[in-house]
Amino acid sequence: MKYDTEKAREALNRLLAMFASGDLPPAVARTLIRPRGGSSKPSDTWSLGNRLLMYLAGTEDARGFHQWQEAGRRVKKGAKAFHILAPCTVKKIVKVTDQETGEEREEERKVIVGFRFIPVFRYEDTEGKPLPEVKYDPPEPPPLQEVAKAFGVEEIIYAPGNDGSYGFFSWSNGKKIVLHTHDVKTWFHELGHAIHHTFRPLQGGQVPEQEIVAEVFAATMCEVHGVRGYHQYSWEYINHYAEGNPQEALKAIFRVLADVEECLRRVFTAKQARKEEVAA
Structure with a gap:
């Protein structure tokens, strides 16, 4: 595939025309990576925040002291734990309204009243019985994966998710892209964040301007690569x-278009540099 800024500009213009007219291709179903039977890890059910803490600690598997014992492994002497947050809940009687009848009734529910810290240890700080190796990587790497290192991405992790999050880009303590789906749109979105961060340092949280840059970049990349079915999701x-x-x-x-175009220019420059490096 020929990569150049003119091709990207044409794709971007087609995308903007579709957004303006509302004439978008039919949407495909989104997917999430699910744990495989018998190979799930406690962290597969953790919140996004706790999984992020785990990745920042430099591991893809962390468990409590006794959980490691149950898995046939033991924590090494002198190993230090890091902490995740677990909700403290109590049972309370609450009043709820039936949406069909409008009648009120009492119902017992668990209510979060606070959080507590739970110590967990990295797989790398344990020893003992080998764990079954499970890879969630897609059968084929997504387009442009080979240029991610040019933007400081040290690791791309595919792992199950449980809270509807499709992925995230982490830039502290080593840049990582974590993906809970094989959908190429999400990969392009997180790569867009990584590229954007190289010339406009990102702020923490869901900053609208940052998210729109990444999403327009992702939708444009889908258009460049002939991937249809995600435009509707991008617009939403x-x-x-x-x-x-x-x-x-x-x-x-239009307010962030200059940043989108700079992301496009940088990714095509990196692609060309990679091509020349391989040919040398």
């Missing part, structure tokens, strides 16, 4: 950050 995502107002969404896109 961008519209969400414009408070559901299509006109404001289009204005928001």
Whole structure:
């Protein structure tokens, strides 16, 4: 495939025209990576925040002291734990309204009243019985994976997710892209964040401008690579950050267009450099 800025500009213009007209290709179903039978890890059910803490600690598997014992491994002497947060819940009687009848009734529910710290240890700080190796990587690497290192990405991790999150880019303590799906749109989105971070340092959290840059970059990359089916999701995502107002969404896109185009220029430059490096 020929990579150049003119091709990207054409794809971006087609994308903007589709967003403006609302004439978008039919959407495909989104997917999430699910744990395989018999190979699940406690962290597969953790919150996104706790999984992020685990990856920042430099591991893809962390468990409590007794959980490691149950898995046939023991924590090495002198190993230090890091901590995740677990909710403290109590049972309370609450009043709920039946949506069909409008009647009120009492119901017992678990209510979160706080959080507590739980110490966990990295797999790398344990020894003993080998664990079954499970790889969640896609059968074929996604487009542009080979240039990710040019933007400081040290690791790309595919792992199950349980809270609807499709992935995230972490830039502290080593840059990582974590993906809970094989959907190429999510890969392009997180790569967009990594590229954006190289010239405009990202802020923590879901900052609208940052998210729109990454999503327009992702949708453009899908268009460049002939991947159809994700444009509708991209538009809905961008519209969400414009408070559901299509006109404001289009204005928001044009406000960040310079950053999107810079991301496109940088990824094509990296692609060409990689091609020349392989040919040398």
